[in-house]
Each structure stands twice: as C-alpha cells, then as structure tokens.
Amino acid sequence: MNGYRRDPAGTHPELLTPEYRSTRLRAPDRPLIILPHTLTEVTGPVYGHEGIGPLDHDLTRQHAGEPLGERIVVCGRVLDGDGRPVRNSLVEVWQCNAAGRYVHRVDQHPAPLDPNFTGAGRCLTDDEGRYRFVTIKPGAYPWGNHENAWRPAHIHFSLFGPAFATRLVTQMYFPGDPLFAHDPIFQSVREPAARERLVARFDLETTEPEWALGYQWDIVLRGREATPVED
C-alpha cells in the first residue's frame, strides 16, 4: 500500500502564528507525531450524487428571490499532486454575503443580513476533477484580532479528496485584494508562492456575458507516494 506524500515545509501555515491571536491558546505546543499511513489514512468517506441537490452548487437560487451583490461564477479543477483529476469528490463551500455578514448567531458585524442568501453550497467534482459554483462576491468584514482588522473577501472550501490523508480545509481569495498585506490568516502561509495558490484568477472565458464575472481556482491535494509504506 502506498501512502500520501508529506508537503514541503512552508506549504501550510505554522500552527502557532502569534499574529493570528486565536492560535496562541489553540496551537499544540508539542510536535506532531509522525504516523506512517495505514489503510485508515488512505481511505476516507466516499460520496455519491444522492446526497447532492440540483441547486446545491448555486448559492443564488436557494431562496425565493435573488441575493444582492455581484454575481460570480467560481470554478476550477481539483487535482492530485501529480496533476491528475480528483473525481467524484465532495467540495463544500461557505461564505458571508455581499455586505460582509455571515448567517451565523455569533457574527456581530453590524452589516445587513440578506434574506435571499444563506451562503452554503456543495458539489461533487466531475470526471475531469471540475467543480463549479454560482454565488455572489463576499464582502470584506472586520474582526477582533487587532486594531482595525479586516478579513479580505474569501470563500471557505472543504474537501476530502480520495483519502482522509488528503483532507483540506482552506479559503479562496480574490485577486488584488488590498487587505492581503494586513491579514494574519492569509499571511500565515509564509511562502509567497504558496500564498499565491490561495488566490483565484479572474477569467474572461469563465465570465458570462451580461450575467456574471468568472473566477478560476484550481485546488491541488497531496500526491501519492510512488513506493509502498514500509511495515
């Protein structure tokens, strides 16, 4: 059995990133224990189309009316570390509305809720690893991390990939956001090239005339080891 490759240092954030205040009491202080992959880690939940509704990928059509905001299409491919498509894989997304407010009891930001927008969607990747969501562009919003702290606009993504070892929860950002330099969560990825992989690309081909701007964002999950795990 072959395990999955560990990502090079700098790919993911350090768990303790003091500028992001919440990590100070939540980042483990002892080093992680290396677990050579077993059948437990190279397997993971398998999803079928039965769990996905026909409009689950369209966050603009989940209510009686249309949400306010700039309509966008966000699509791309889920690939493994060797560039192969990750097929039939669950992609879950969630976001705030165009005004920067989440449908969540704890979100205290004094911006309006939109009765026509919840902000949650899901889909399965197709045979080429493609996913596609229709939504509205989320707003920036303030948070209590430091004085005058604002999160750049982002969409949360949750993916499983083929195995529990390939689980990925991340955030997609929009190109050219002036808040990048001031956001400790975005900056928690220390390698600039890795950070850039969190930013979608505006794409005129994906843009639908008279209707919605298009963004492309490919997601790359860990690749497979070429040789079996030693027992």
Add this chain to the structure above:
Amino acid sequence: MSTPSQTVGPFFEFALPYEGGERLVSPGDADAILIVGVVLDGDGKPVDDALVEIWQANRLGRYRHPEDTREELPLEDGFTGFGRCPTDAEGRFEFVTVKPGAVDGQAPHILVCLLARGVLRHLYTRLYFPDEAEANAADPLLASIEDPAVRATLVARALDGVLAFDIHLQGEQQTAFLDV
C-alpha cells in the same frame, strides 16, 4: 504543489454540520457505543466553535472505500464510517457508533480530525479503546510513543457506559496529535 490550508474559522455552523452527523449507527444497534468528549484550549477553557470528524472501519474492520478490497469482510448497509459533530457551548461533542474491528495488525481505532478557529491546519489524532490492553500494547503507533502519559491521551476512558475522549489542544495534558 499543494494548496495551503487555512482555518475553518468560527462561522461554519450553517454550512458543515448536518442532521444526524454524529450518529454512525442507530442508537438501538446492539453494538452501539457512545463517545463523548470536550475540546479544551491552553487555558483549559472549552472550545465552543470546533468541528470534530471521525473516520473508522465497521465492526468487522472493513472500510467503505474502494481501496479496502477485503471482500471477506462484508460492508454494512447504511454504515459509512464517517461522522461529523460541532462542539456545543460547553465544548462538548459526541458520536454514536460501533467499535471498529482491528485492521492490519493495528488495535481497533478511530481517526479523529479537529477543525476550529485558531487552528490553521486541521489536527489529526486517534481514539483507541480501553478494553483492548493487549492489542493496544502491540499497536505500532502506540508503541512508537515512548512517554506513557502521552500514549494515554489516545486511549478513551470508560465512564458509566460511555467512552470519554477529551481533546486538550495545549498544556500538560495535551492530546498527542499526529502528522498524517
């Protein structure tokens, strides 16, 4: 090059949890077990905005996944092996499931994944069973951990018919987290 991880943030509750996510089997199942736990931060305060996920084999030790090709161990209708539970205001989570069978020379175990605000990359750990002393002693992961106190953080405690598995993110009692 892999896409970097980012925190799940505090605002996932309307999106990721789903009805029955914590019930892998019916509570009426003769083999049903209840796992309960609390997630605690470095100050010992409950973490009320975490999401706990589990992944496990069925009671025979078979995973519902194409790479588990052991046809001699049948799959069970309705048992996916996956569970998801957000923590409540007291930091509590729970799962109703069955004890998985042993897999490939390892002691019976459940893979546990924790997501939360302030956790920039999901944390993995494993839950082992207190009534499996012999198998636990021979388990490759448990055996690789020298400090018995650290090893003990991976073994649930039997309490009044319930399996207690608290997750300490930091401090003296920190749970052993795994680099998967």
